[in-house]
Amino acid sequence: MYEQIKKEIEDHPTIIIHRHVRPDPDALGSQIGLKMILEASYPDKKVLVTGENDESFEFLGHMDEIRDEDYEGALVIVNDTANQERIDDERYSHGESLIKIDHHPVVDEYGDVQWVETDSSSTSEMIFVLTREIEGWIIPEEAARLLYAGIVGDTGRFLFPSTTERTFEAASELIRHDFDRPALYDHLYKTPIHLARLKGYILQNVTVSDKGHAAIPLTKETLDEFGVHPLETSKLVGILGDMEGILSWVFFVEEDSEIRVRLRSKGPVVNKLAERHRGGGHPMAAGARAEDWEETKKIDAELYSICEAYQKENG
Template sequence: METLMNDIMKEIESNETIIIHRHVRPDPDAYGSQLGLKYYLQLKFPDKHIYAVGDEEASLNFIGTLDHVEDNVYKEALVIVCDTANAPRVDDQRFTLGKKVLKIDHHPAVDQYGDINLVNTDASSTSEIIYDMISHFNDESIINEDVARVLYLGIVGDTGRFLFGNTTQHTMEIAGKLLGFPFNHNAELNKMSEKDPRLMPFQGYVLQNFELHNDGYCQVKITKDVLEQYKIKANEASQFVNTVADIQGLKIWMFGVDEGDQIRCRLRSKGQYIINDIANDFGGGGHPNASGVSVYSWEEFDSLAQALRQKLQ
């Protein structure tokens, strides 16, 4: 891992323009690792041109803003992709236009699309890996509260506020160091959990319409009619994937949202119930306890549900 970090830094040092990408449908770790790396490199190399690109997600704009880069800038640029397991999920496919592509990620290595691939599946988040890089190069003294804030939010997001099984002693040690910087973490966490008041009736729908089975499996189906009824977008509906997470006896759950051309299924589980193998079987992927799959009919959704429930027998 240290050798890969050294190789990545050599590439960064030898390029004047660096463009940082992350995955589509971003989460706090996608934003946190991407912006954390950008802010860190701007401090370490103030004369370089460093950009972070991708479509903005309104619910995450409090973390930071992204840059707009013209196509011609890529020709002489080094591209770094954070927190993205496979190439089709990279937000802004212009990432292939760069001189070289570096991948930094913590998802299972299903697609080594980078010229250098730094993948640590033991890390709680890609934000944790970015901090490990900072530490590896003895650069803790040069980072500021902007770096600390976004990396902290990335770690908090992917660990479910340190409730998920990917939280380790190392994770907590890093979080403790980041909390030593003067940002208001309580205010930031409140922003992370806040939802638009107009979405609250939809949360009520989820609570009234989840399907819970005796084996500990639960599912939520969000059809196009439901989205229209509550006047919300598919990406807004996806914010409620963990609405059922506190149900007693829950082991595995699936949240499916009809996006028109596909039904996006978010799979979640607790403890020893590994689900990313099922996700892989259906053309998706992700972490052992948090994965995603796209299916193309509710019948296929039901087949996916059956496969998940096999884990509980």
């Protein structure tokens, strides 16, 4: 697989790297980090990254301006995206060849080359492994910072079960590079005042069922009251993970045309539930979409049943 990827890269003068919509640190870290690695390793190639810029992650870098003609004869690499519907920038299919690099369970098989490792903590970890396996590839300081950010983000600072010995090996190698880790952590985890106030609202209003499930509806009115954009709620979805008695929880975040569903778990598998509602993800962290509040009631009931079954199975 490594040799296939290397050959595709070396055979194309232009490489355009995509990732999923609503990017997180792993999507951006693996995307921009790979760009910098390829630029350092192949100075004669044009390497571009595409997708919408997200102001909350501007400390990780910015996207390039890409013309339609840039895709002519280009290699396209899509990072951290299980299904084509979630790829940011629909031009991903306009290149000559397509590589998928991902660590999510397979939802949609696409690409001429598909490298999927569901036991990897993150796509950023996979990119690090790629640089270690392909002779001559160089990791610049900034690329090391980005890959480290992606690993930290997708492992919850190395707390999630997806963290393995290889994850720590990758992190150990990356921090040998000269970048400011305290500053990076500050950017990743600082909480603006308006988000802190919404966090308080969530903690005050959460209720936990007898089966260990919890649900938080965040309506437009609530978000407007606290001055929070729906995208910003992704930074709060993990706050219930430390609460005693909670096995799994869901945030319902109202947007203009749909309700965003964010599922998290400490045991019950939730990605199959997400797949039934136009979504997907990892067994313990997934996302979906609901058309209206009636559908959120169905999702809530399904999550309750999943937690109930988990309790029975695990005593």
